[in-house]
Amino acid sequence: MIKMKELKNKIKPVGNRVLLYLPKNENPKSDGGILLPATPQYKIKGRAFIQELGKEVTMKIKKGDRVIYDEYAGLQLNQKIDGIEEIFLLVTEDDIIAIEE
Numbered sequence: 001m002i003k004m005k006e007l008k009n010k011i012k013p014v015g016n017r018v019l020l021y022l023p024k025n026e027n028p029k030s031d032g033g034i035l036l037p038a039t040p041q042y043k044i045k046g047r048a049f050i051q052e053l054g055k056e057v058t059m060k061i062k063k064g065d066r067v068i069y070d071e072y073a074g075l076q077l078n079q080k081i082d083g084i085e086e087i088f089l090l091v092t093e094d095d096i097i098a099i100e101e
Contacts, residue, residue, distance in 0.1 A: 011077070012055075013053060013090060014054050016054055016094070017093075018053055018092070018096065019052040020049065020050060020051060020089040021050075021051040022087045022089060023048075023049065047066065047068055047100070049067070050063050050064060050065045051063070067098065068100065070091075
């Protein structure tokens with residue numbers, strides 16, 4: 001299970017917006033199975049965890065859900081947390097395609 005990261009600068013989405021956390025690949029490999037260098041690798045295409053929700057509307061998703069989102073959706077936010085660069089994505093609820101169970 002991926003541990004959610006706490007943001008130093010609290011970001012509170014408004015309206016139907018959602019803040020997603022994009023976890024790093026733990027063992028990045030090429031399609032052929034070759035281990036890649038130990039540079040930060042992020043899962044930017046499609047899967048993320050719900051970090052925060054806008055409070056103004058009722059949503060079908062909840063904090064902590066693992067979701068699949070539209071590939072070209074949202075605004076990318078980079079935050080340094082404990083000296084490590086983490087990536088978050090601010091999207092609208094409509095950009096979320098599915099919830100993984």
